[in-house]
Amino acid sequence: MGIDIVVAFFLFGMAATLIGGRIEFPRGLYQGLTLFLLLAIGLKGGVALSEHASARLIPQALVVLLLGLALPFIAYPILRKFGQWDRTDAAATAAHYGSVSVGTFAVAVALLESRGVDYEAYFPLFVVLLEVPAIALGIYLASRRGAEASALNWRSLLLNQGCVLLLGGLLIGWLAGVEGSAKVMAMFETAFHGALALFLLYMGRQAARYFPEVVRNGAFLTSFAIVMPLIGATVGGLLAVSMDFSTGGVALLATLGASASYIAAPAALGVALPKANLSLPLTASLAITFPFNVLIGIPIYLSIATYIHTQFA
Amino acid sequence: MQKQQRMFGLFCGATVLGLGAALATVGIIGWALAAVGAGLCLLNLASLIVPMVKRARAVPARLPYLANSAPAGEGAR
Numbered sequence: 001m002g003i004d005i006v007v008a009f010f011l012f013g014m015a016a017t018l019i020g021g022r023i024e025f026p027r028g029l030y031q032g033l034t035l036f037l038l039l040a041i042g043l044k045g046g047v048a049l050s051e052h053a054s055a056r057l058i059p060q061a062l063v064v065l066l067l068g069l070a071l072p073f074i075a076y077p078i079l080r081k082f083g084q085w086d087r088t089d090a091a092a093t094a095a096h097y098g099s100v101s102v103g104t105f106a107v108a109v110a111l112l113e114s115r116g117v118d119y120e121a122y123f124p125l126f127v128v129l130l131e132v133p134a135i136a137l138g139i140y141l142a143s144r145r146g147a148e149a150s151a152l153n154w155r156s157l158l159l160n161q162g163c164v165l166l167l168g169g170l171l172i173g174w175l176a177g178v179e180g181s182a183k184v185m186a187m188f189e190t191a192f193h194g195a196l197a198l199f200l201l202y203m204g205r206q207a208a209r210y211f212p213e214v215v216r217n218g219a220f221l222t223s224f225a226i227v228m229p230l231i232g233a234t235v236g237g238l239l240a241v242s243m244d245f246s247t248g249g250v251a252l253l254a255t256l257g258a259s260a261s262y263i264a265a266p267a268a269l270g271v272a273l274p275k276a277n278l279s280l281p282l283t284a285s286l287a288i289t290f291p292f293n294v295l296i297g298i299p300i301y302l303s304i305a306t307y308i309h310t311q312f313a
Numbered sequence: 314m315q316k317q318q319r320m321f322g323l324f325c326g327a328t329v330l331g332l333g334a335a336l337a338t339v340g341i342i343g344w345a346l347a348a349v350g351a352g353l354c355l356l357n358l359a360s361l362i363v364p365m366v367k368r369a370r371a372v373p374a375r376l377p378y379l380a381n382s383a384p385a386g387e388g389a390r
Binding site for chain 1: 317318319321322325326328329332336339340341342343345346349353356357359360
């Protein structure tokens with residue numbers, strides 16, 4: 001089985017940086033790629049929503065919200081009890097692992113499409129739903145019993161770029177429908193994989209740059225950053241099976257459960273928890289969990305989802 | 314604290330290794346996961362053992378009479 005082409009870009013970025021090769025990204029290209037990917041995912045989800053919107057979506061959305069709230073409650077005691085981390089760092093890291101990574105989601109979508117696996121196309125809505133609650137919960141966990149935390153700025157949390165662009169794309173796609181969006185969808189669909197490849201090249205470089213931090217923080221952080229995605233994937237996958245999702249849907253919710261935020265969460269927590277050492281969750285999510293999910297996790301979640309559907313359907 | 318972290322890491326490594334092996338037996342690509350689990354076990358074992366070896370080596374330095382003691386058997390004579 002050949003390696004997925006977009007994953008190859010990630011490996012290339014990582015390997016080139018590790019051997020000291022220089023890959024310079026023009027200023028603003030990363031922001032441009034993120035903007036494109038978020039809008040492409042949102043638009044596609046919105047168009048699908050215009051065709052398949054049903055009342056079933058409401059209980060599903062509530063269950064997905066529950067997933068976002070459950071994951072920090074699993075991560076936090078692990079970090080407190082076994083890692084002996086202080087309350088603020090444990091809560092900040094738990095919030096990162098309850099929130100989601102749109103980059104990981106995009107890789108999973110690309111893999112499903114390249115293998116021709118069907119999935120519930122309104123999943124971008126779930127990405128938006130999963131982005132925020134865990135961050136709010138992390139701030140609550142940190143601020144219990146008098147620990148220092150600034151008041152949660154709901155406005156900036158809800159209006160972060162990821163949420164705004166995904167929701168905007170969803171809304172536009174939903175309002176325009178299949179025919180109305182055809183003019184722009186051609187561009188977004190054709191360029192999606194190319195943009196994702198460039199995005200992963202950048203992410204590979206960033207992950208490699210964090211490797212010295214991984215070495216400094218040692219074995220516990222590495223162990224946590226590999227086990228927590230597996231726990232999240234199991235919880236997400238089980239919830240998806242219980243809601244009778246398709247094979248792709250099970251793989252996607254497992255992926256969302258397994259992913260950890262590295263954009264929205266650090267931005268929000270940096271303001272709300274000024275005492276938190278954010279290099280810990282950033283290193284874990286960016287340099288360990290993201291590569292683990294992209295290289296090993298997502299293909300396994302898809303294989304397990306396929307196995308479950310063929311054996312028990 | 315360090316020991317608790319290492320034991321947790323060892324448990325995680327063993328669990329991931331077992332999960333990978335179990336997946337491989339039902340035909341799912343689990344070998345990569347098993348390799349990650351083995352790597353985690355080794356990483357945590359190393360960080361558990363290396364400080365112990367360092368401490369053991371440092372004992373004669375802390376107890377000069379041990380470092381300068383006569384070879385074994387000589388005291389018995």
